[in-house]
Amino acid sequence: MSTISKPAADGNPLNGPVPSAEESGRMEHRQIIRALVGMLLAMMTAFLSSTIVSIALPTIITKLGGSQSQYTWVVTATLLASTASTPIWGKLADLFSKKLLVQIAITVFTLGSVAAGFSETTETLIVWRAVQGLGLGGLQALVVIVIAAMVSPRERGRYMGPVAAVMSVATVAGPLLGGVIVDTSWLGWRWCFFAGVPLAVIALFVVQRTLDLPVVKRPVSIDYLGAGLIAGGVCTLLIWVTMAGNQFAWGSTTSLGLVALGVVLLALAVVAEARAKEPIIPLRLFRDRTTVLATLASIAVGTAMFGGAVFLGQYFQIARGYSPTEAGLLTLPMVVGSMVAASGSGSLITRFGRWKIFLLVGSAMMMAGFGLLGTIDSHTDMVLVGVYLFILGLGTGMLMQNLVLAVQNSVSPSDLGSASSTVAFFRSLGGTVGVSVLGAVLATEVADLTRGGLAKLGISLPAGGDEGAGIGNLDELPPVVSDVVRAAYGDGTATIFLIAAALAAVSFVVILFIKEVQLRTESGIEAQHAEARAAEPKVPAGRP
The missing domain is CATH 1.10.287 (Helix Hairpins)
Incomplete structure (x- = not known):
């Protein structure tokens, strides 16, 4: 990797060595794409592993004999660890080699995945999912930070296409691969955790060969x-x-x-x-109106998106009776919508330099998508469900990275890593709270609907008697009881989506008050060099 302490002020060879493209920040399109390859592979590894598990989780919990509460905790443990570690990774990126940090994050995530695959109990699985979360927190912060360092805010939308494509491929391939693994008897659910290991090893080598960013030496x-x-x-x-x-x-x-x-x-x-x-989260960031409002919007978006979407797998598999593979295919409309919106909005932002309109439209579409999903039950036409998911995907595709872009465009270069990770931190925080709270709401709804459904059939349960009827033992229940429980999951999921729609409405209102600022045309590295030169003591004229 390159290390620099002070670039030549004017680039004249007589005044010092001319910095490389990576050092100056003026990188050609081919160089940027080459540097992005390793980062995109790392991101593919993380997203693929996460989506494989999400679609296979109902089967995993059933095999391990877990409960609805433990189902939520398997998801929450990863989100909790990634949330707590994200701002720390971001600050480290402002101080140390981004390349080394990416490699450490990949390694931590991979080790957590392997250990999770050997889990014998749900409690052990939860612990290793937390270790996965530590690595995930690094990857989700560092990918955005590295792109910001290489590409100016105005041009960044141009490169959202490859990023959105990787996210979409991983989001599609993950559920499909997870479904195939779970449905294949000679593989078993453990390979949901092992499958991403070869890709992670490849990502480590590619990052070593392709990512070359300067480390600006300064007191740490x-x-x-x-x-x-x-x-x-x-x-x-x-x-x-x-x-x-x-x-x-x-x-x-x-x-x-x-x-x-x-x-x-x-x-x-x-x-x-x-x-x-050198604070982990510089308090001066919150003096900027855009940062404060984008952070608030990210909390609402994270709560709605993670908290609502994480239970889709349960809806398709438990309530509608589809296999894990089929459940993965049924999420395609949301994935396609997200990819189209992310790529399209990124290109239009680069072309016209306007970004707020996409945040407004995105939040409105996310609100509409969740609102429509709030009308579903255990018998809703699957074509309608697909349309609703496509609308939701369009909304999330416009929101996720563009909220980060708005913040990156408004902060000083030295705070780029901290600011980027702060937005990701609060989005993950919202997601963690969303999964936990909405999971508790769903559990209560399912319990109430199950008692009501059984009462209509003349089956009465003692207080707390419905606790034994959950996703961990559906196959062991009498068919009449199992049908009632499945219907309860289908009808109860709508409540989750209605709450998510209300949170999306909050993000829309917050975004209304964000002031649009013209996008900068210099990359993060160029801006950092300019900031460093401005801070240098001036030598009076006539003095050596």
Whole structure:
């Protein structure tokens, strides 16, 4: 990798060595594509592994004898770990080699995947899913940061096509591959975790060969205290959200204690960040209106998107009776919509330089998509479900990366990594809370609908008797009871989507107040060099 301390001020060979394309930030299209190859492979690995698991999870939980609560925790553990680690990865990217950090993130994610594949209990699986989340937090932050370092905000939309294509291919291939693995008796669900390992190894080698970004040498001060307090506070509150109402009552001493501990840790984190030389999340970022509003919108988007979409696999497989492979195919409309919207909006942003309109349209379409999905039940025509998913995909495709673009365009070059990861952090935070809260809502809805359905058949259950009727033992239930439970999942899922629609409406309102700023035409590296030159002491005229 290249390392630089101070580029020549005017690029004149007489005044010092001329920086390479990677060092100056003025990279040609061919060079950018070459550098992106490894990053896209790394992103493919993470997305493929995640989507394989999401579609196979109902089968995995059934095989391990897990519960609805554990189903939610398998998803939440990954989101929690990635959420807590994302701002730390982003800050490290401002201080150290982005290339090395990408390789570390891939390695951590891969090790977590292999260990998860050997899990014998649901509890063990949850632990290793958390390790996967640490690597995922790095990849989801670093890919965006590296692209921002190489490409100017105005030109960045041009490269969203390859990024959107990789995300879409992984999102399509993951469920299909996961479905095939689960449906193939001689493979088994463990290969859902092992399948991504070869691709991860290839990604490591490709990143080593193709990614060459400069490391700007400057004094480094790592904010260990801030990192620990942020991670501790976020994890404490997320554990409270996911366990309250299930493991203990919302108003219990345990619940209040977790809230108090989380708030205290985050308050101490704010104090630490205000005093730190190199804070993990610089508080100055929140003086910028665009950053604050985009962050709020990201929370709502993350809650709606992750919290709503993660239960699609349950709807297709449990409520509608499709196989994992078929369930993967049924998500294609959403994937295609997302790819079309991300690529199309990116190209139009590069051409016209306007971005706010796409955020508004995207949030409106996401709200409409979730609203329409809120009308489904266990008998809705699957063509209609596909149309609704396509609309939802269009909305999320316009929103996800363009919210990050708006923030990257408004912050100083030295804060590029922190700002990018902050948006991803709050989006993941919203997603984690969304999965936990909406999972609890779904569990309650399913329990109520199951009791009501059985009562109509003249079957009465004692208090708490429905707890044994869940996704972990559907095949063991009498057919009449199993049918009622499946119908309950189909009807109860609509409530999840209605809540997600309300959250999408919040993001639309917030985006209305974002002020559109003209996109910069210099890459992150170029801007960082310019910032460094501006900070250099001026030599008075006539002095050597």
